[in-house]
Amino acid sequence: MKRRDIIQKIGFSALFACMAANILFLGGIIFFVAARGLGALSWEFLTQAPRDSMTAGGVAPAIVGTFYLTLGAILFALPLGVACAVYLTEYSPKGWIVNVLRISINNLAGVPSVVFGLFGLTVFVKYAGFGVSILSGSLTLGILALPVIISASQEALTAVPQSIREASLALGATQWGTIRKVVLPASLPGILTGVILSVGRVAGETAPILFTAAAFYLKGYPRSIFSEVMALPYHIYALMTEGTHPEIQTRIAYGSSLLLLGLVLSVSMLAIFIRARQRKTYNA
Amino acid sequence: MHNMNIAEPPPSLASGPVAVNVNSLGEADVFGAEPKISARGVNFYYGAKRALNGINIDFTPRRVTAIIGPSGCGKSTFIRLLNRMHELVPGSRLEGEILLDGLDILSPACDAAELRKRVGMVFQKPNPFPKSVFENVAYGLEVNGFTERNLIEEKVIDSLKKAALWGEIKDRLRDSALGLSGGQQQRLCIARCLAVSPEVILFDEPCASLDPISTAKIEELILELKRDYTIVIVTHNMQQAARVSDQTAFFLMGDLVETGRTDRIFKAPRDKRTEDYITGRFG
Amino acid sequence: MRHFDEELQQLKNDILRMGALAQEAIINSVDALRDRDKAAARKVIDSDVEMDRLELAIDEKCLDLIVLHQPMAGDLRFITTAIKLNAELERIGDLAVDVSQRALDISDKPLLKPLVDIPKLGEMAKRMIGDAIESFIKSDTSLAKKVVLSDPEADTLKRAVEKELINDYMMRDGSTADRAVPLLLAARHLERVCDHAVSMAEDIIYMVDARVVRHHPEELK
Numbered sequence: 001m002k003r004r005d006i007i008q009k010i011g012f013s014a015l016f017a018c019m020a021a022n023i024l025f026l027g028g029i030i031f032f033v034a035a036r037g038l039g040a041l042s043w044e045f046l047t048q049a050p051r052d053s054m055t056a057g058g059v060a061p062a063i064v065g066t067f068y069l070t071l072g073a074i075l076f077a078l079p080l081g082v083a084c085a086v087y088l089t090e091y092s093p094k095g096w097i098v099n100v101l102r103i104s105i106n107n108l109a110g111v112p113s114v115v116f117g118l119f120g121l122t123v124f125v126k127y128a129g130f131g132v133s134i135l136s137g138s139l140t141l142g143i144l145a146l147p148v149i150i151s152a153s154q155e156a157l158t159a160v161p162q163s164i165r166e167a168s169l170a171l172g173a174t175q176w177g178t179i180r181k182v183v184l185p186a187s188l189p190g191i192l193t194g195v196i197l198s199v200g201r202v203a204g205e206t207a208p209i210l211f212t213a214a215a216f217y218l219k220g221y222p223r224s225i226f227s228e229v230m231a232l233p234y235h236i237y238a239l240m241t242e243g244t245h246p247e248i249q250t251r252i253a254y255g256s257s258l259l260l261l262g263l264v265l266s267v268s269m270l271a272i273f274i275r276a277r278q279r280k281t282y283n284a
Numbered sequence: 285m286h287n288m289n290i291a292e293p294p295p296s297l298a299s300g301p302v303a304v305n306v307n308s309l310g311e312a313d314v315f316g317a318e319p320k321i322s323a324r325g326v327n328f329y330y331g332a333k334r335a336l337n338g339i340n341i342d343f344t345p346r347r348v349t350a351i352i353g354p355s356g357c358g359k360s361t362f363i364r365l366l367n368r369m370h371e372l373v374p375g376s377r378l379e380g381e382i383l384l385d386g387l388d389i390l391s392p393a394c395d396a397a398e399l400r401k402r403v404g405m406v407f408q409k410p411n412p413f414p415k416s417v418f419e420n421v422a423y424g425l426e427v428n429g430f431t432e433r434n435l436i437e438e439k440v441i442d443s444l445k446k447a448a449l450w451g452e453i454k455d456r457l458r459d460s461a462l463g464l465s466g467g468q469q470q471r472l473c474i475a476r477c478l479a480v481s482p483e484v485i486l487f488d489e490p491c492a493s494l495d496p497i498s499t500a501k502i503e504e505l506i507l508e509l510k511r512d513y514t515i516v517i518v519t520h521n522m523q524q525a526a527r528v529s530d531q532t533a534f535f536l537m538g539d540l541v542e543t544g545r546t547d548r549i550f551k552a553p554r555d556k557r558t559e560d561y562i563t564g565r566f567g
Numbered sequence: 568m569r570h571f572d573e574e575l576q577q578l579k580n581d582i583l584r585m586g587a588l589a590q591e592a593i594i595n596s597v598d599a600l601r602d603r604d605k606a607a608a609r610k611v612i613d614s615d616v617e618m619d620r621l622e623l624a625i626d627e628k629c630l631d632l633i634v635l636h637q638p639m640a641g642d643l644r645f646i647t648t649a650i651k652l653n654a655e656l657e658r659i660g661d662l663a664v665d666v667s668q669r670a671l672d673i674s675d676k677p678l679l680k681p682l683v684d685i686p687k688l689g690e691m692a693k694r695m696i697g698d699a700i701e702s703f704i705k706s707d708t709s710l711a712k713k714v715v716l717s718d719p720e721a722d723t724l725k726r727a728v729e730k731e732l733i734n735d736y737m738m739r740d741g742s743t744a745d746r747a748v749p750l751l752l753a754a755r756h757l758e759r760v761c762d763h764a765v766s767m768a769e770d771i772i773y774m775v776d777a778r779v780v781r782h783h784p785e786e787l788k
């Protein structure tokens with residue numbers, strides 16, 4: 001074999017090893033969590049509230065709470081994020097304010113989650129007077145999700161070829177009409193992907209909801225958006241740190257982890273699937 | 285014919301300003317009739333760079349005028365002025381007048397969106413929307429406030445027929461437009477343009493990305509369309525200009541060098557630069 | 568030089584050759600007539616086949632240039648003019664053959680009169696062909712114009728010959744007809760040659776100036 005064939009083989013092997021390592025990590029985590037938590041999963045686990053000081057029953061309220069928080073976050077972040085992305089992409093304003101805007105959005109993505117939590121505590125829980133509630137939690141998580149949605153939406157909007165916009169304008173449409181009737185519908189799959197990705201992110205966050213929405217144990221299901229709520233990430237944290245019966249509760253924690261993991265992974269899968277389908281339509 | 289007094293154009297040509305310079309058959313070098321579109325003293329700048337120099341040109345109604353010239357001569361730049369598509373590019377400046385039926389399209393009183401309904405455009409690369417065939421053609425109508433289903437459907441079918449696409453597409457109205465071949469997509473874009481009932485159609489190198497058969501179909505289509513529409517076509521293919529147009533204008537480095545009847549331009553150009561370009565002795 | 572320009576140059580050379588052959592044929596046929604030389608006359612008749620062959624080759628070449636290169640403007644006018652000149656020159660060759668036939672007609676008979684005007688007409692024809700070809704090669708409209716304006720002179724010379732042969736010979740003595748008529752016809756052939764040269768010159772003026780002067784004598788400024 002010639003020298004360059006050998007070098008090529010070494011190169012590919014190294015790349016393969018890196019890829020294998022990645023898969024190994026993911027697989028490792030799943031296996032680790034599954035091994036410890038699979039036993040806890042059952043129909044009761046998914047549908048019942050916890051009993052006997054968190055040693056029996058299920059985590060249904062946490063599932064419901066996570067659902068409400070995520071939904072609320074998206075309802076807040078989606079219109080705001082898409083509107084922001086449309087403004088930045090389609091109207092392409094000039095001037096220093098816009099640059100400040102762009103930098104701010106990028107930096108927002110880098111803010112540590114716990115800082116979001118403190119922000120939410122101060123602004124929504126205390127100043128706005130919403131208290132520890134789904135509302136405060138959703139808003140806080142919404143701000144977290146905002147950069148993700150803006151990014152994904154911007155990418156989707158810029159992916160729409162300029163020739164399409166030209167075609168629309170040349171037919172006598174206005175710029176807003178073009179955005180509404182052609183650009184947004186075309187970028188919908190991309191925006192959707194962004195939404196789904198942010199769902200994955202938001203569902204798993206603990207720090208932002210720590211001070212703003214989550215409670216360890218609640219008797220019933222939340223009554224209104226002003227109620228406190230249980231949530232899966234917080235539940236796991238609380239079980240492991242404040243649990244009174246570690247042996248049983250550890251298993252429940254792992255079970256909840258597995259559940260949360262499963263939720264987030266399936267959401268990612270969904271995003272990948274939609275993206276693949278979208279690519280097919282464009283290249284048809 | 286041979287005994288004709290060569291100073292008078294034959295009565296079959298439309299009345300209007302009498303053209304000087306007639307050929308041996310007594311035919312005028314430009315067509316009479318009030319121009320549909322005129323440019324007067326048009327200068328165009330990209331930033332500080334001047335791309336068009338003092339362009340004066342008339343486009344005769346219901347005729348095809350071809351604009352030819354080497355790359356970078358300003359022909360695509362110029363045609364985009366006629367429906368104010370140049371406004372999409374920031375940092376450009378336009379001096380002079382462009383008149384549609386005698387009214388200045390550059391004045392603030394003229395709305396760009398309204399103008400573009402009267403002056404349509406077909407682009408170099410077919411650009412159908414990622415929607416169905418039907419939705420593509422109906423787009424212009426919907427955007428202009430048409431809501432009646434029957435009316436829209438009628439207009440869509442009519443436009444597809446006018447664009448010589450109906451036969452191939454009538455069973456595929458709900459299919460994605462992106463699934464059509466290049467030539468079909470371009471005819472779809474033409475149908476989409478026709479649906480808005482324009483008066484003028486601008487073609488910016490419409491066949492540049494098409495195979496010879498699709499090109500021939502579209503050229504044939506243009507010859508049909510000129511009965512009802514005023515057509516301006518930018519092309520880098522001189523044979524195409526010769527086949528399809530009644531008048532030809534030659535642009536070079538932002539100047540309008542020469543314009544006249546197509547057959548006269550290609551048989552006996554008056555300017556040496558024109559002669560050099562069309563005989564391929566350029567550069 | 569581009570490949571196409573080389574082909575155009577080759578075409579010019581071919582027309583030049585055709586023109587030379589035509590001139591040669593005219594002069595030789597007139598000499599044969601004047602000298603009552605049978606062999607010379609037959610030589611002209613036999614040589615015509617070369618002109619025919621060249622004519623076909625030039626025609627084909629012109630068609631090729633059109634179909635393969637889609638020539639425009641000046642190039643197009645050049646090629647279409649070459650096609651026309653080609654045809655005219657071949658016709659001139661045929662007229663030289665006709666004059667040679669007339670030479671054969673009278674060569675066995677006694678001399679009627681020494682020829683003066685007919686050779687003059689022959690010289691004129693030769694010169695007009697030469698000027699026309701030169702104006703083609705050089706794209707010289709003034710030379711072409713000169714050819715067109717020589718037409719009346721050729722006419723005059725032909726009519727003088729006719730008048731002399733008819734009035735001084737055939738009317739006085741009918742038996743001279745068998746020798747006079749061929750000479751009359753020869754003069755007419757030669758005048759036709761001059762007409763062809765004029766036609767060529769008109770084509771060349773169109774080629775250079777894109778002005779049609781045929782049937783529009785007022786254009787000949």
